[in-house]
Amino acid sequence: MNDVLITGLGVISHLGSGLDAFWQGLSAAQSAPSRVPDPDARMDLPLMYAVPEADLPRGPERYGDLVLGRGSRLAVEAAAQAVADAGLGDVPPHRVAVVIGTGMGDSGLHEEWRTAGRPGPGPWSPVFSVASAVGSWFGAEGANSSVSNACAASGFGLSLAADLIRSGEADVVVAGGAEAYSRVALACFNRLGAIDPERCRPFDRHRKGTLFGEGAGMMVLESAAHARARHAPRSYAKLAGIGWSCDAHHATAPEPTGVQITRAMRQALAEAGAGREEVGCVVPHGTGTELNDTVESQVLNTVLDTGPDRVPLYSLKALLGHTGGAAAALATVAAAQILYRRTVPPNVVTGEQDPECKVFLPTAALPLAGRFALVNAYAFGGNNVSLVLQEAGV
Amino acid sequence: MTASQSFTSPVDLVVSGIGVVTPWADAPVAAAGGPRPPGPEDWFDHRRRLGPRGYKYLPGATQYFLAATRQALADAGEIRQDGDLADEQRRGAAVGTNSAAVALHESMDRTVIAEGANALSPATAPYFSINLFGSRLATEHALKAFNLTLTSPRVAGFEALEAGARSVSAGRASWLLAGATEEALPAAHPGSAESERGAVALVLEPAADLRSRGGRGYGRCRARSFFLAPDGAASPQGPERAGALIDRALAGLGAPAGLGRFTGTGGRVVAVLDDSPVAAAVAAALGSGASRVAAGAGSLEPLLQVAGALAGLPGPVLVVTAAREGNLALALLTPTAARRAG
Numbered sequence: 079m080n081d082v083l084i085t086g087l088g089v090i091s092h093l094g095s096g097l098d099a100f101w102q103g104l105s106a107a108q109s110a111p112s113r114v115p116d117p118d119a120r121m122d123l124p125l126m127y128a129v130p131e132a133d134l135p136r137g138p139e140r141y142g143d144l145v146l147g148r149g150s151r152l153a154v155e156a157a158a159q160a161v162a163d164a165g166l167g168d169v170p171p172h173r174v175a176v177v178i179g180t181g182m183g184d185s186g187l188h189e190e191w192r193t194a195g196r197p198g199p200g201p202w203s204p205v206f207s208v209a210s211a212v213g214s215w216f217g218a219e220g221a222n223s224s225v226s227n228a229c230a231a232s233g234f235g236l237s238l239a240a241d242l243i244r245s246g247e248a249d250v251v252v253a254g255g256a257e258a259y260s261r262v263a264l265a266c267f268n269r270l271g272a273i274d275p276e277r278c279r280p281f282d283r284h285r286k287g288t289l290f291g292e293g294a295g296m297m298v299l300e301s302a303a304h305a306r307a308r309h310a311p312r313s314y315a316k317l318a319g320i321g322w323s324c325d326a327h328h329a330t331a332p333e334p335t336g337v338q339i340t341r342a343m344r345q346a347l348a349e350a351g352a353g354r355e356e357v358g359c360v361v362p363h364g365t366g367t368e369l370n371d372t373v374e375s376q377v378l379n380t381v382l383d384t385g386p387d388r389v390p391l392y393s394l395k396a397l398l399g400h401t402g403g404a405a406a407a408l409a410t411v412a413a414a415q416i417l418y419r420r421t422v423p424p425n426v427v428t429g430e431q432d433p434e435c436k437v438f439l440p441t442a443a444l445p446l447a448g449r450f451a452l453v454n455a456y457a458f459g460g461n462n463v464s465l466v467l468q469e470a471g472v
Numbered sequence: 473m474t475a476s477q478s479f480t481s482p483v484d485l486v487v488s489g490i491g492v493v494t495p496w497a498d499a500p501v502a503a504a505g506g507p508r509p510p511g512p513e514d515w516f517d518h519r520r521r522l523g524p525r526g527y528k529y530l531p532g533a534t535q536y537f538l539a540a541t542r543q544a545l546a547d548a549g550e551i552r553q554d555g556d557l558a559d560e561q562r563r564g565a566a567v568g569t570n571s572a573a574v575a576l577h578e579s580m581d582r583t584v585i586a587e588g589a590n591a592l593s594p595a596t597a598p599y600f601s602i603n604l605f606g607s608r609l610a611t612e613h614a615l616k617a618f619n620l621t622l623t624s625p626r627v628a629g630f631e632a633l634e635a636g637a638r639s640v641s642a643g644r645a646s647w648l649l650a651g652a653t654e655e656a657l658p659a660a661h662p663g664s665a666e667s668e669r670g671a672v673a674l675v676l677e678p679a680a681d682l683r684s685r686g687g688r689g690y691g692r693c694r695a696r697s698f699f700l701a702p703d704g705a706a707s708p709q710g711p712e713r714a715g716a717l718i719d720r721a722l723a724g725l726g727a728p729a730g731l732g733r734f735t736g737t738g739g740r741v742v743a744v745l746d747d748s749p750v751a752a753a754v755a756a757a758l759g760s761g762a763s764r765v766a767a768g769a770g771s772l773e774p775l776l777q778v779a780g781a782l783a784g785l786p787g788p789v790l791v792v793t794a795a796r797e798g799n800l801a802l803a804l805l806t807p808t809a810a811r812r813a814g
Contacts (some may be wrong), residue, residue: 118584121589121590122590141702142703142749142796142797142798143796143797172698172720176699181602182600185577188574189581192585199662200662201663201748201796202661202769204795204797206570207624210624210699210798210799213699213798213799214702214703217701219698219699220698221696222798223624223631223635224622224628226602226621226622227603227619228602231603234620238635238638238639241638241642244642245482245641260600262581262584263600263601265580265600266580269589269592322617322618322639322644323617324564324610324618324619325616326610326613326616326619327611329598338616458598458607459601459603459604459619460610461607461619
């Protein structure tokens with residue numbers, strides 16, 4: 079089997095654009111949501127962690143008939159960063175694939191057209207064409223896939239990207255996730271009573287739901303043989319283990335015993351060959367939704383013995399908000415940085431930790447102790463994915 | 473089985489069940505190739521097709537896929553025991569869609585703009601998330617290995633077949649339900665005239681498992697997706713590049729001599745294409761021997777053609793499809809020795 083290395087990273091989020099801005103933001107551990115600048119957002123809590131206006135990519139505008147919305151532009155920008163970071167030279171186009179996870183795609187573009195009018199005639203513009211836009215930008219001719227498993231979309235997408243390399247169908251996959259503001263998504267979460275009025279505060283005793291964020295996290299995944307042959311400048315980590323499961327329980331609520339998320343975590347750890355003592359950090363799904371955080375905490379205790387002072391969790395959503403289909407990709411970018419820099423950044427100080435969530439959330443930076451990092455992502459429909467990254471050079 | 477054990481020898485999957493739901497016909501051959509009179513607006517009665525309770529508030533595309541799934545499972549004829557967790561955990565599903573949520577999103581958005589989020593129906597609010605359109609089946613049929621949702625323009629159904637089969641080869645499941653479901657676009661949308669409504673579901677099982685339970689399959693169905701940027705497709709080299717990509721995809725599916733050899737030995741080619749430069753490049757690469765079928769707005773038509781071809785499969789069939797946005801995919805259908813007819 080071909081090993082899968084992460085040789086390039088690109089990121090744009092509430093913290094700004096670029097890997098340096100991302101790590102500086104993680105280290106500073108401060109952020110706040112704001113009101114969305116949409117006069118038609120008629121809802122009680124029109125809040126989110128948006129990408130700063132100054133960092134929004136202004137283009138590209140279109141490829142052929144395909145008009146790019148904000149989600150596609152975020153993805154192209156992060157992909158361009160990742161490809162540059164990887165120092166990727168000439169690769170035969172048919173050996174390069176693209177896999178993007180996104181929950182809402184370019185829904186925001188259609189919402190803009192609904193109120194401002196479509197700028198001109200043209201064919202129907204599919205909502206889920208973010209991967210197509212990245213494929214056109216790069217000129218990649220391998221598989222091109224859009225995965226839309228809601229808040230776990232990019233976790234499944236990264237898994238499928240790894241499969242393409244492991245099976246020998248691609249040498250390089252530009253993979254990740256992207257999510258932009260959607261009025262419909264935010265309105266529906268308001269209607270479901272799932273928005274926290276203050277901030278995204280996973281594992282907090284007083285959490286009242288989640289808050290959305292915008293962003294894109296993109297990676298260059300590459301076979302180890304290909305990376306070695308071209309003398310790739312670095313490898314941030316190896317994508318060493320993948321675990322999937324489905325609760326088959328409820329449309330929106332997690333299965334309360336966590337039996338299927340346990341199975342996904344154990345599969346991923348076993349595939350990576352990671353013992354529980356070797357896991358140095360967990361980037362949890364942790365959304366701030368009451369039952370989700372409790373169940374995930376309990377399972378982490380069972381699987382890893384995370385306890386209140388053993389394996390540190392890095393609770394990314396407390397800083398970026400819940401970036402939906404991009405969340406697992408952004409969590410994987412963070413985990414790769416944690417392994418590469420051998421440092422767990424400080425968690426955001428949110429308030430009082432829920433005694434039902436017995437997990438370790440250090441609020442000061444810690445040196446990493448362990449060769450592996452675990453990333454969890456869960457979604458509506460009971461879709462569960464765990465990924466295990468391992469420190470690895472080229 | 474782990475991924476490290478598996479990719480060296482992909483699992484040999486056979487289609488053992490077909491389910492089709494369209495406004496004009498539910499038999500695969502008639503749905504794919506027969507006349508398509510416009511059905512009445514209320515063509516799908518969820519009470520009759522699914523049951524008297526529990527389905528009223530599900531969006532149309534969810535209802536269609538549930539009905540197609542029931543057909544496919546009944547057609548496969550497998551008997552399962554309730555509550556067998558090990559069995560549930562080996563069953564996965566992959567569903568493709570492009571337009572299942574478009575009309576619902578439009579309706580929701582107009583409600584938010586006019587009245588505010590509090591006027592949204594709490595029963596349908598979760599369906600802002602496209603993956604819920606294909607996820608009810610996992611709950612209803614206890615599919616606990618995975619439940620993927622794929623959404624690439626036009627090729628999403630083939631993408632579901634491809635990603636699902638690869639995930640089986642990765643050891644995450646040993647049984648697969650794959651298909652596509654679509655709902656019509658709102659009338660004001662460009663492309664509404666080509667709207668699709670309906671669903672196709674296929675059951676795929678390892679050939680050895682099917683033999684051991686005494687079943688017979690329709691044939692093998694293996695899919696590959698790839699990409700040709702619209703600008704490149706529109707260039708003078710577009711057809712040549714499309715042809716090279718099709719040949720490579722065929723080679724990846726075990727037909728290394730490419731399209732020329734495939735058609736030269738009696739293979740039939742069906743091309744599901746629109747009027748875009750990408751489709752034109754593919755059509756030129758396929759040549760005049762391909763049967764051309766007009767693509768709909770979403771991902772359903774390619775799967776309808778697969779279902780129709782599988783149901784009466786005398787020899788190899790290649791179904792090729794392309795999207796204006798650059799996504800391309802093909803499905804290679806080959807008969808099995810002990811074949812059943814639809």
